[in-house]
Amino acid sequence: MGEQMFGYEFYVDPSRCIGCQSCVNACAECETHRGTPMIHVDFLDRANSISTVPFVCMHCDDPTCAKVCPADAIKQTEDGVVQSSLKPRCIACSNCVLACPFGIPKMMTELEQMMKCDMCYDRTSEGKRPMCATVCPSQALAYVPREQIERTRRDKPTNVFLFGKQRVTTKVFMMLPPERDALSVDVVDYMWEAKHESAS
Amino acid sequence: MAKPPLPIETLIDRYGPHLNYVPPGGWRDESRHPAEKLVKTHCCFCGQQCGIQLKVRGNQVIGFEPWEEFPFNQGMLCPKGVKRYLQANHPDRLLDPLLRTENGFRVATWDEALNFTARRLREIQERHGKDAVAIFGGASLTTEKSYLLGKFARVALGTRHIDYNGRLCMVSAGTAYKLAFGVDRSPIPWSDIPKAQVLLIAGSNVAECSPITTDYVWRCRDNGGKLIVIDPRMTPITRNADLYLPVRPGMDVVLLMSLLHVILRDGLEDREFIAKYTSGFEPIADSVKQYDPKRAAELTGVPPDSIEKAAHWFGEADRAIALHARGIEHQSKGVENCSAIINLCLATGNIGREGAGCSMITGQGNGQGGREHGQKCDQLPGQRQIDDPDARAHVAKVWGISPEEIPQAGLTAQEIMNAIHAGEIKALLSMCFNPLVSLPNADFTREALEKLEFFGVVDFFLSETAHHADVVLAGSLQEEDEGVAANVEGRVIHIQKAVDPPGNARVDWEIYCDLARRLGKEKFFPYKSSRDIFGELREASRGGHADYYGITYEKIDRQMGVFWPCPSLDHPGTPRLFEDLKSLHRDGKFRFLPTPYRESGDPVSEEFPVYLTTGRVVSQYLSGTQTRRIGALVDQYPEPRVEIHPRLAEQHGIKDGDWVSITSRRAEIILRAMVVRTIRPDTVFIPYHWAGRKSANKLTHRTLDPRSKIPEFKVSACRISKAEKPPE
Numbered sequence: 001m002g003e004q005m006f007g008y009e010f011y012v013d014p015s016r017c018i019g020c021q022s023c024v025n026a027c028a029e030c031e032t033h034r035g036t037p038m039i040h041v042d043f044l045d046r047a048n049s050i051s052t053v054p055f056v057c058m059h060c061d062d063p064t065c066a067k068v069c070p071a072d073a074i075k076q077t078e079d080g081v082v083q084s085s086l087k088p089r090c091i092a093c094s095n096c097v098l099a100c101p102f103g104i105p106k107m108m109t110e111l112e113q114m115m116k117c118d119m120c121y122d123r124t125s126e127g128k129r130p131m132c133a134t135v136c137p138s139q140a141l142a143y144v145p146r147e148q149i150e151r152t153r154r155d156k157p158t159n160v161f162l163f164g165k166q167r168v169t170t171k172v173f174m175m176l177p178p179e180r181d182a183l184s185v186d187v188v189d190y191m192w193e194a195k196h197e198s199a200s
Numbered sequence: 201m202a203k204p205p206l207p208i209e210t211l212i213d214r215y216g217p218h219l220n221y222v223p224p225g226g227w228r229d230e231s232r233h234p235a236e237k238l239v240k241t242h243c244c245f246c247g248q249q250c251g252i253q254l255k256v257r258g259n260q261v262i263g264f265e266p267w268e269e270f271p272f273n274q275g276m277l278c279p280k281g282v283k284r285y286l287q288a289n290h291p292d293r294l295l296d297p298l299l300r301t302e303n304g305f306r307v308a309t310w311d312e313a314l315n316f317t318a319r320r321l322r323e324i325q326e327r328h329g330k331d332a333v334a335i336f337g338g339a340s341l342t343t344e345k346s347y348l349l350g351k352f353a354r355v356a357l358g359t360r361h362i363d364y365n366g367r368l369c370m371v372s373a374g375t376a377y378k379l380a381f382g383v384d385r386s387p388i389p390w391s392d393i394p395k396a397q398v399l400l401i402a403g404s405n406v407a408e409c410s411p412i413t414t415d416y417v418w419r420c421r422d423n424g425g426k427l428i429v430i431d432p433r434m435t436p437i438t439r440n441a442d443l444y445l446p447v448r449p450g451m452d453v454v455l456l457m458s459l460l461h462v463i464l465r466d467g468l469e470d471r472e473f474i475a476k477y478t479s480g481f482e483p484i485a486d487s488v489k490q491y492d493p494k495r496a497a498e499l500t501g502v503p504p505d506s507i508e509k510a511a512h513w514f515g516e517a518d519r520a521i522a523l524h525a526r527g528i529e530h531q532s533k534g535v536e537n538c539s540a541i542i543n544l545c546l547a548t549g550n551i552g553r554e555g556a557g558c559s560m561i562t563g564q565g566n567g568q569g570g571r572e573h574g575q576k577c578d579q580l581p582g583q584r585q586i587d588d589p590d591a592r593a594h595v596a597k598v599w600g601i602s603p604e605e606i607p608q609a610g611l612t613a614q615e616i617m618n619a620i621h622a623g624e625i626k627a628l629l630s631m632c633f634n635p636l637v638s639l640p641n642a643d644f645t646r647e648a649l650e651k652l653e654f655f656g657v658v659d660f661f662l663s664e665t666a667h668h669a670d671v672v673l674a675g676s677l678q679e680e681d682e683g684v685a686a687n688v689e690g691r692v693i694h695i696q697k698a699v700d701p702p703g704n705a706r707v708d709w710e711i712y713c714d715l716a717r718r719l720g721k722e723k724f725f726p727y728k729s730s731r732d733i734f735g736e737l738r739e740a741s742r743g744g745h746a747d748y749y750g751i752t753y754e755k756i757d758r759q760m761g762v763f764w765p766c767p768s769l770d771h772p773g774t775p776r777l778f779e780d781l782k783s784l785h786r787d788g789k790f791r792f793l794p795t796p797y798r799e800s801g802d803p804v805s806e807e808f809p810v811y812l813t814t815g816r817v818v819s820q821y822l823s824g825t826q827t828r829r830i831g832a833l834v835d836q837y838p839e840p841r842v843e844i845h846p847r848l849a850e851q852h853g854i855k856d857g858d859w860v861s862i863t864s865r866r867a868e869i870i871l872r873a874m875v876v877r878t879i880r881p882d883t884v885f886i887p888y889h890w891a892g893r894k895s896a897n898k899l900t901h902r903t904l905d906p907r908s909k910i911p912e913f914k915v916s917a918c919r920i921s922k923a924e925k926p927p928e
Contacts, residue, residue, distance in 0.1 A: 018414055035222065049878065138414040153422050
């Protein structure tokens with residue numbers, strides 16, 4: 001692995017996830033927040049399926065968490081990594097926690113600070129891959145060159161997400177079936193699902 | 201006699217399992233006191249044997265760093281691998297030998313403990329004969345230790361009874377592969393998996409039991425391969441299956457024969473391959489005629505269309521691979537199930553080529569290496585048969601004894617426990633084995649342990665089985681000694697010593713050498729290091745199928761592992777077997793083997809109408825001796841739950857989270873329900889990692905495969921009902 005991770009990008013492929021929580025456990029080994037994982041893995045609907053999905057910060061180009069922060073405590077690095085709140089500024093109001101479309105930030109009440117995945121800044125700046133993407137046994141989380149993902153995966157990366165009318169673009173890519181360009185999540189989807197559940 | 205000297209609760213208070221959550225010095229300590237060195241070694245748990253770097257400071261393992269250059273896993277680790285370092289510096293760690301007293305265990309000196317052990321073994325052998333003493337080993341031991349244990353039993357004790365916990369793991373596959381191919385090893389390196397066009401996975405919860413293999417499977421699919429999964433449960437690997445065949449427990453052999461039926465009916469077999477390179481095809485072709493997809497569907501519960509489709513995919517592919525694990529092997533017809541997989545591959549010419557073949561997914565850390573060099577009751581080093589006069593002569597020469605002095609084959613693990621229960625075996629010396637949790641019918645195992653006149657244990661934690669011990673010899677963790685292991689592929693890897701054993705705990709092989717000295721056999725155990733043992737093992741294996749002669753520690757480090765056989769120092773090793781399309785049988789043919797269906801030893805009935813199957817979860821390992829002591833792993837799946845399909849649950853008024861009584865012909869246990877649609881409605885599943893009243897193996901039965909002697913963990917009969925209250 002080179003000194004710099006030039007050309008490497010972060011890819012999330014939920015369809016590969018096996019729910020093993022290796023990422024969660026490895027995240028808790030990261031030096032900057034050792035003992036506290038910044039990732040979570042959820043079953044989508046355990047009663048009906050074994051499908052799981054890992055959540056890491058997507059590192060939005062124009063992060064909602066930062067936009068709603070009344071204390072201007074959430075900053076991006078030059079290369080687009082959205083960081084945990086700045087301790088001196090953070091007022092622990094949880095606006096970011098509520099507003100993030102991906103549900104990523106965690107309010108650490110005992111620290112009075114929001115903490116989140118910073119894509120292992122301490123590791124990538126030393127030429128190491130992020131902890132979670134290094135250990136992930138299914139490579140649902142992968143930190144590899146774009147060329148490699150295009151050559152080796154059936155699915156296609158996107159970084160465009162539509163939450164109703166909000167269009168979010170991100171530094172982290174999500175793998176989608178080749179026929180889809182963007183991931184759209186609309187309230188209507190949930191209305192249908194609710195109706196479906198009550199009918200069954 | 202050997203009842204626990206104190207109530208179990210008191211023993212647990214004292215010796216655990218307690219939960220270790222944080223590294224030495226706390227989470228923040230490493231930033232103040234960084235690691236002094238990174239030791240490139242391997243995970244101590246499963247047969248994947250992932251490369252990992254342990255962070256070491258002041259003779260303590262304080263964390264880990266992925267080892268991305270190691271080719272098998274390239275830095276990948278499952279949660280057990282990530283948290284494995286927390287077994288070191290554990291509060292439950294045994295730091296001294298223990299002797300049993302009227303009121304518990306007391307710390308003893310090594311002299312006391314070893315003298316006592318040697319005296320008791322000698323007394324019992326003098327009174328009841330050599331074979332009144334049995335040895336248990338385990339497949340987490342390095343190959344050096346496995347080899348040493350085999351030699352210790354046969355040379356120091358002169359008993360024929362030595363077997364190991366791999367008897368609960370790899371023996372059905374091993375038997376079938378030896379019968380068909382003449383050798384017991386995965387024919388393929390794992391790098392072949394992504395190259396297959398069709399991948400059939402039978403009875404293997406890959407994602408939870410061999411997690412790193414998941415990426416190989418997904419890469420196969422990304423390359424356009426089709427994935428077929430055979431399992432009564434939808435395990436995580438089924439989320440991307442192109443075809444899922446939800447087989448009824450114990451019916452795998454019928455399903456596999458039906459696949460061959462369709463392949464032969466539709467002319468998809470490789471006739472030239474069959475004619476040139478195999479023997480025994482005709483009777484097999486006849487035997488599968490009875491299982492047309494319609495009949496097979498009735499028996500297996502798999503729809504006929506799915507059988508047709510799977511057979512066509514497998515038969516039409518140029519390159520197909522079939523992987524299998526304990527799901528089909530833990531049956532009273534485990535050997536037949538594996539043989540049926542092999543028959544499929546032979547009929548379609550899928551062997552000895554890149555991206556084609558079959559393989560068992562070895563479960564335990566050194567499941568492969570640990571079964572090759574002498575702790576299996578019927579084998580001598582080099583995977584030699586103990587009843588082969590040439591093998592006996594070769595090994596006797598290396599050992600410096602006469603061939604007649606080597607005892608003949610002894611009993612297998614469960615049979616040893618049966619013989620203890622029957623009073624025929626009076627003493628047991630056990631290392632790396634927790635039979636009270638891992639053998640079937642735990643109440644029977646407990647009764648047997650209570651009958652032992654002498655029970656010695658070598659271990660680093662006090663397992664539930666060790667509660668019954670007269671003496672416990674504080675041994676070493678994997679990271680406290682050097683040696684080799686062979687991973688799932690047959691790749692021999694190098695376990696590096698990272699730290700010394702703490703307190704007065706000792707390296708395992710030294711304990712056995714000291715015992716041998718006290719038994720008057722010092723001259724046969726002159727080793728000063730693991731390296732000395734490995735040197736002798738190389739000679740002992742020389743010329744055998746599992747030939748390690750050309751392997752050295754340095755060569756392993758240089759090549760990142762060496763695949764056996766490796767007969768000479770300039771030989772690179774053998775990643776793929778049978779590239780010359782010859783088996784290791786004298787005639788060089790691959791053998792088709794008969795696979796008749798037999799009923800389970802514990803059939804479902806009116807009284808016990810539900811199938812019970814057992815297995816593992818990703819965060820725990822085997823009997824949990826290590827992983828039930830690691831906080832994060834326990835939090836991930838704190839205790840066993842019984843998986844029930846909603847249709848079955850509804851019949852009994854059971855809701856998710858309710859307490860459920862599960863009763864088999866042997867026992868009842870009460871667990872919380874996990875109501876999920878991802879299991880067959882006629883089957884319940886319980887993971888087996890726990891002891892006492894949470895033990896799935898209280899329910900299972902002692903029926904063995906007649907050849908491999910593996911217990912039938914995967915098929916039992918039970919009934920369920922809603923329990924009014926939690927267990928007492």
